[in-house]
Amino acid sequence: MLPARLLKDARYFQIIFQSIFLTYGIFVLHWKSETWLYATYFATSLIVQFACEWIGGNKNIPLLERYRKGIPSVLISSFGLSLLLKTHEPVAAILAATVSILSKYILRINGKHIFNPSALGIVAAVLLTGNAWISPGQWGSDAVLVFTVLSLGFIVTTKVQKIDVSLTFLGSFGGLLFIRQIIYLGWPVDHFIQSVSTGSLLLFAFFMITDPKTTPNHRVARILWSIGIGCAAFYLATFRFINGAPIYVLVAAQPLIPLLDKLFKARNFEWTPSTKMTIQEERFLQTIYSKSVM
């Protein structure tokens, strides 16, 4: 069945969940729904993606076919921008969307793009234009239950197997916060819960840092890498008072991935696991086959 096959691709889950988050934000949390902003993110991303495929894509596959295959990723990064980046300046919105898509085509090493598209788009818009901002408080912390359920649902259903990234990030970031706030400073427990139950943090932990295309391929590398992000984000948030620290740290940590991939060898991630055999496997089977025939 077509829909069933489509949903085997984890990206469709992500799109469903992200659209639920956006709906929740607008209807339950009463965000000012900035329709033009969301439209700008999506339209710019789709256009830039098309231009990129047109100019630089794999010419062996028809243009529209290539473009169609990339659309889910474009939607995901546009949702990422819609959920996290606020601005009143169309220029900032266009810049964010353009940077996020372009980075996938231009900033590549070993066939993988380096940066998480929406994270890079957000950082670029905030730092370059000065007219965009991240609202860490926009989710509040009542949404925590909803988020946990949805996020777990996402992880369980998608079987992307990058839950290790989320958990180690949350473990290191939350663990350090716990040590600092409760053990060292002596705040009551609800003070700590308030810090870790914000929607922004969970959204980051389950939907941004987990992007399998921009995490190290090897499990050990992934774990080390996400612990590093957790620690650095903790430092910046606690001692440098930087809002949205995890996103900045993520962007800064992504250029390390090619290095980590070199140190820890593993196969590249594919969104739609190919049923094709590797060359070695094919050769192996061929040998067996030819031998048995003879």
Add this chain to the structure above:
Amino acid sequence: MKQKILIIGGLTLLSPLLYSFCGFYVSKADGTLKNKTSQVILVRDGNRNVITMYNDFKGDTKDFAMVVPVPVVLQKENIKVVDPSIFQKLNDYSAPRLVEYWDENPCNRHMYDEVATVADKSLNRMMAPGKAESREKESSVRVEAKYLVGEYDILILSAKESTGLKTWLTENGYKIPPNAEEVLDPYIRSNLKFFVVKVNEKEKQKLNNNFLRPIQIAFSSPKFMLPIRLGMANADGDQDLIVYAFTRKGRIECTNYRNVDIASNKNIPLFVQKNFGAFYANLFTQQWKNEGKNISLLEYAWNVTPVNQLKCDPCVGNPPAEQDLVQSGVWWLYGKDWNDYSDIDNDEPDNGDRSVYFTRLHVRYNRKSFPQDLMFQVTPNTENFQARYIITHPASGDFNCAAGKKYLQDLKERRKKELQELTRLTGTDLSNWQEDAMAKNDETKIETVQYETLIPVYKETFPDRDTGPVGILFLSGLVLGAAGFLRWKGII
């Protein structure tokens, strides 16, 4: 229907202003210590902060004492007293407003005008009885500095542990609320200093006035926050805090609590004019409850740069003038860095931008919903916002023409919507407003469209509406639907 506006002028009801800053009162005598409402002006640019705290203290000034956690040991030049009228000005300027419109008679055109009114926001009063004397004593507490500023004796203390601080304050004649320790320890370990204020009677007498002037402190710190947790130590129930903030860039917003805009631009029944203060108080409480209480509500946001022409629309109070801004602590107006405060770690050169952006936030906090201090950030958001409510006067005369009949029909429909909005916004039953509706002579003589007639008709049909659970239900439905679909397709 055409509506025309003409602003006659601002009718400002005297608002009883607020009390105490987020610190707690300490006093020697026993008695109920409460500080229910605070007003504070925050000025922030880069890492620099100017905080002005206002105490409309009504008791014997000998009994007044206040403790505020601060991140650095303040120098004398960085502590000032300012005129309390600045708070009244800012409150008048940014308070929620009621605007009036006049319908034109479609059969007979005539005059119109508009008046703007501010909400008489009766904020809870408090008294802090008791008295405080201070004497030096050796302990784990260090007196980092001691100043006389205006009518205040100011001490800056640092401490190693809360017991020592508690003992010190008690021994020096301050009474500490019993559960203050919960927050004192974290503050001490965060290396905060304690800014302890009491009134110097000699200086006070020289001034020959019967109020306490606001205290303004200036310091550099990357932290942009207000320590509200200490204020919860001796306050039971909910406390209101109004934050007036000035930045160079744009609005401020809370980073660790949700920011919500107060419901605005709503059409409400004419008779609310009589009791606008109560209407707004109900509206605030209703929205605060519906949104889950742990929120910061935006009441006003506008560009108040001196050269900017339009600082409000409509204006209910004079926009802050240049000297008001300077008085509030906006130091960048005249191109001088840091004004006349001592220039502690002045590493950032003045960038020449004279913009001033104003934000008014209203936070109602309690221990349960606000486990953390308020943390803020300056955003580049420069969108204007005001809490504005609209009443519309009906046309008079006779409505015998065709358009007139249509008008009456529309009027009835509009008033139905106004009544509905009233119950929705305030969470009150229509019967609560019946008295107000009766007391105010309805301007229309047509009985079928009078509020008095309409209220009994709609009383039953507009029950209290709580939007919170509806949202949750809606969302749960979506999730369950999606999950069900996936299950049906055999995917999960």
